[in-house]
Amino acid sequence: SMATTERLGPSRTRRNSNKNILTRIRHGQISGGGLSRGTEALLQERDHQAKWHGIPVMLQRLYDSSHLNSDLSQIHSIIKEVASFLSMEAMSFVTEERRTAQESTSPNTYTFDLFGGVDLLVEILMRPTLTTQTNFPKMSDDLVKDCLSVLYNCCICMEGVTKSLASRDDFVMFLFTLMSNKKTFLQTATLIEDILGVRKEMIQLEGIPNLPSLVQSFNQQQLANFCRILSVTITEPDLGNDDKHTLLAKNAQQKTNLCPSHSEVNQVALLNIPGFIERLCKLATRKVSEASGASSLLLELQDWYTLLDNALVLDTLMQMATEDAEQSSTESPDESSLVTSPLRHSLPQSMKIVHEIMYKVEVLYVLCVLLIGRQRNQVHRMLAEFKLIPGLNNLFDKLIWRKQTSTHVLHGQNQNCDCSPEISFKIHFLRLLQSFSDHHENKYLLLNAQELNELSAISLKANIPEVEALVNTDRNLICDGKKGLLTRLLSVMKKEPAESSFRFWQARAVESFLRGSTSYADQVFLLKRGLLEHILFCIIDSGCKSRDVLQSYFDLLGELMKFNIDSFKRFNKYVNTEEKFQTFMTQINSSLVDSNMLVRCIILSLDRFESQTDDVRVVEVLSECSLLSYMVRVENRLTILFRLVNIINVQTLTQENVSCLNTSLVVLMLARRRGKLSFYLNALREKEYTEKYPGCLLNNFHNLLCFWQRHYLNKDKDSTCLENSSCILFTYWKETVSVLLDSDRTSLCAIASYIDEAYMDLGRDFLEVYTYNWYTCLDASVIVKHEGDVLTQSILNLFADIKHVKYILLCSQQSSTPTGKITLLCI
8 A cells, every 4th residue: 555655665756745745844944834734734644644653743843842932841742752653663673683774664763854853853952052042941951861862763773864963063062062961971972972983084082172171070980981982083993904904005094194193183182181091990990899889770770771782781681690690599598588589689780790891891992992002101101000900900700701601602803793791891801911911011010929029030040131121010010919910811711612712812912921022931931831732732632723713822822932942842742743743734834824923933943943052952852843843944944935925915915914924034034144045045936937937926025025125114113023023133134125125136145136037027917917816706706817827736725825715616727718716615
C-alpha cells in the first residue's frame, strides 16, 4: 500500500511531497501566521497515511511555544512527548547493532529531522546565548538534558544528523560550555563524543572557552568521561594502522606539513592545564574502594544507558556479577543470608568494578597517547613524579589482571573492535607499559628495591659497571611490595592461553624494557625468571599460528639473546634435538618480515663472539650451538640477504618492513669490516644471473639505499635507535651506504660495479617485470608481471615472505600470456 511504501523508505515521491508541506510550514513560520487551516488539515491527513505519529504537528506546537519569553514547561512537555517516539528507535539501533541501517528503519527519527526538529532543538538550546536580553526564563537542567538526549538519539539513528551537527562550530563550542553543569554533563559529553567522531576537521582545544577552568571544575568522574572526548582530539588519524602507510607517503606528508598537527597542538594545550596529568594519574591508580559508593553509583545508572551502548559491556557486567555471586555463596551462612539472592548482594560491587575499569580505559589511553607524543620527556617526568607506575603495580592483582578471560577469543592487535571493558583495560595497560619503557631510563621504575639490588648484584658478579640509568633511578618513585610491575607481568605472561592475543602486547611490553643499549644485567634478570624457555615453547611447541604473536616473540627473543652467551647456552639446552631446531628455523624462514630482527641479533652476536675466542665459554658455545653453526655458514647468510632485498622495494617500504633493509645493511657492514663486501656483492650478482634477471636485484637494492639516505639523514630523524640496537656507530652506517652507492664503477665495494652497463638504471616498469612485483587485489589474489618465464622456485620462495600467505596456487601460466594470476589462500 501507499502507506507501507512511504513508511519503509524516503522515495522520490515522498521526498517531494514532504518538501512541499515543509515549504508551507516554513512560510507560516517566517510570516508568523503558523499553519493555515488547509495546510494543517492536509498535514493531518498525510500524517495518518504516512504514519508520522503527529510528529510534524508537535514540532509546529514546539515552534510556536519556543520564544525567549515562552512558558518553558510547555516546551518541556512537548519535547518529552516527542522523545517517547524517538527513544525506542535509538535503543533498537543500540541493541541490534544496526547503525549502518537505512533511515527507513527509523521512520520517527527521519520524520523528526525532515520537518526541522533537529535544527529547532539546537535553536532552543542556543537561543539564550544569542541575545543580550537578561530577564528571560532560565531553562531547567531537566529540559536541557531532554533536548540533548533527543539530539543524541537522532545521531544514533541517522549519521546525517551527526555530520550536520559536527559541521556547526558554534554549536560544538556551545556544547563544551554546557559541560560545566554537573547535572547535564553526561548527556553533553556523550553527544560531543558522537559529533567529534565524524568531524572532518579536528577541533582545536584552545578554542574552547575557558578550557583550563572548565577542566579544573570537573570532578574525577567527569574528568574520566572527558577523556573519552579528548581521545578524539589528541590522536593522529589512522594511528592504529600506522604501519600500513608507506614511508614514501609519510616523508612527503612531513615535507608539506611543517607546522605541528592539530593533535600535537591539542596535546600541548592539555599539558598546560595545571594539575591535569596529576589528576589523571590519581584516576588511573585509585582503588575501587576509593571510588563513589554503591548507593551513588546506582543513582547514576539512569544516565548510564547512553554510555553502555555496547552489548559486551552489559554481558561482562552480568558475567562478573554471576561469578561474584558464586564466590559469595561459598562464604559464611550469615553473610549470604543478608539478602535473598546472591546476585543482588554482588551486583553493586560488580557494577563498581566495571564502572572503574571503564574510567581507567579512557584515562590510560590519553596518558599513552601523550607518552608517545612530541612532549614525551615532559610527560615522562610527570608520570614518574606522580607515581603512576607504583600505583598501577598495587592494582595489578586485584583489578588489572584480576582474572583470566579464557573464554573470549581475542582479535588481532590492529583490528578495530568493541572489546569488553576488561579486555580493553588490559590492552591499554600493556600499551602504556610499552610506551613508558621504550628507550627511556625511567624503565627501572617498573622494579622494586629488591629487584634493583638484584640487577646491581648481577653487574657486580659479571665484573661490569652498572648501567647509568639504574644508578640514577630515584628509589622514592619505584614500585613497592613483594614484586615489581615487570615481574608481575612476566608471571601472567607465562600463564596466558596459547590463542590469546594478550601475548602480543605482553611480549611488546617486556621487549620495550630491553630495547635501547643492550644491558647484560637486564637480560640475565629476565633469563633467571625463565623467559627464554617460555618464548621457545611458544615458538616451537605451543602450536601458535598468529603471525603477530610470533613476530612479537621473535623480536623479544632477539633482544634477550643479543650478545649474551648465557642466552645461547640456554637456547641450545632447550632446542636439544634436530626436530626442534628444524621447527624453529621453519618458523623463522616462514616470514623474514616477522623474524628479521631476531636474525639481525643472531648475526651481530656471532660477529662479536668470533672476536672473543680467547674466552673458553664463547668457544664452547660457538662449537655447540646449532643456531650459531647455521648462521656461520656463508651460504645461509647469503640466502637470507637475497630474500631480505627481494621482499621490499622503495614503493612498498613501511615502518613494519623497513627493518628488512636495515638487517641487510647489517650483514653488509659486518662483511665490509672483515674485507668481504666485494664477495657478498659478487654473490648477489651471480644469484641474479642464475635466476635469469640480471641487474634487477642490485638495481632494486641501489634504489633502496638511495631512499635510506634521504630517510635516515633527515635532520629530524633520530638515528640513535639504529646505533643502540646494533652497537655500530651511525657514522659507519652512513659510510657503508656511501661506499655502496659510489658511482665509480672501478670500486669493488660499489653496487654499480656489479651491474653490467646494459642493465644499469633499469626503468621502473622494466624493474617491475623482472622483480615480479605483486599487487594485492580485492579477491586476495596477486597479479604478477612476467614475460613468459616460468616462475622459478626462488621466486616462489619470495612469496613465502608475504605476510599471512600459507599456500600458493598457480594458474594461467601460458608463455604467451603477458600476465599471470597467482591465487593466494591466506590464513
